[in-house]
Amino acid sequence: MQSDELIRELIERVAGEVGLIIFALKPKKGFTDEQIAIELGIEINDVRKALFALYEVGIAEYSRHRDDETGWMEYHWRINYERQIDVLEKELRKTKSKLEEKLESETSTMYYICQNGHVKVSYAEAMELNFMCPKCGVVLEYHDNSIAADKIREEIKKIEEMLNEMNN
Numbered sequence: 730m731q732s733d734e735l736i737r738e739l740i741e742r743v744a745g746e747v748g749l750i751i752f753a754l755k756p757k758k759g760f761t762d763e764q765i766a767i768e769l770g771i772e773i774n775d776v777r778k779a780l781f782a783l784y785e786v787g788i789a790e791y792s793r794h795r796d797d798e799t800g801w802m803e804y805h806w807r808i809n810y811e812r813q814i815d816v817l818e819k820e821l822r823k824t825k826s827k828l829e830e831k832l833e834s835e836t837s838t839m840y841y842i843c844q845n846g847h848v849k850v851s852y853a854e855a856m857e858l859n860f861m862c863p864k865c866g867v868v869l870e871y872h873d874n875s876i877a878a879d880k881i882r883e884e885i886k887k888i889e890e891m892l893n894e895m896n897n
């Protein structure tokens with residue numbers, strides 16, 4: 730996948746469609762949330778929500794000024810287009826380490842599950858339950874997590890490939 734595509738995916742995930750629209754605007758200079766709301770015909774609260782979500786991941790930044798006439802605080806926003814690759818890389822690394830943790834817990838613990846989807850417990854917990862589901866009473870079965878682990882490994886590999894491409 731291209732990094733442009735990944736960036737859009739990331740923005741949509743954190744800031745929704747409104748975030749994506751603002752990002753695609755490519756405003757030449759700073760703007761206030763009010764200006765964007767008027768220009769796009771989107772509720773100002775939705776614009777703010779999206780901008781703060783972008784700020785959380787480091788794609789947007791703001792400064793606050795008091796409007797001399799109204800005395801209200803105004804937010805002046807700017808989109809950090811030049812930081813988008815760094816932000817993307819950071820997010821990918823974060824996702825990768827989460828996946829690695831998940832893989833670790835999948836492969837280091839034996840799980841027992843209720844076939845009706847009620848519980849997923851460790852061996853010790855299953856012992857305490859006498860290997861019976863506390864909700865429906867069926868016998869808990871050993872959960873083969875090799876397929877899940879393989880899937881996680883695949884995802885990690887994909888992310889590693891993306892990171893390699895980005896650094897080339």
Ligand SMILES: [Zn+2]
Nearest residue numbers: 843847862865
């Ligand atoms: Zn059950």
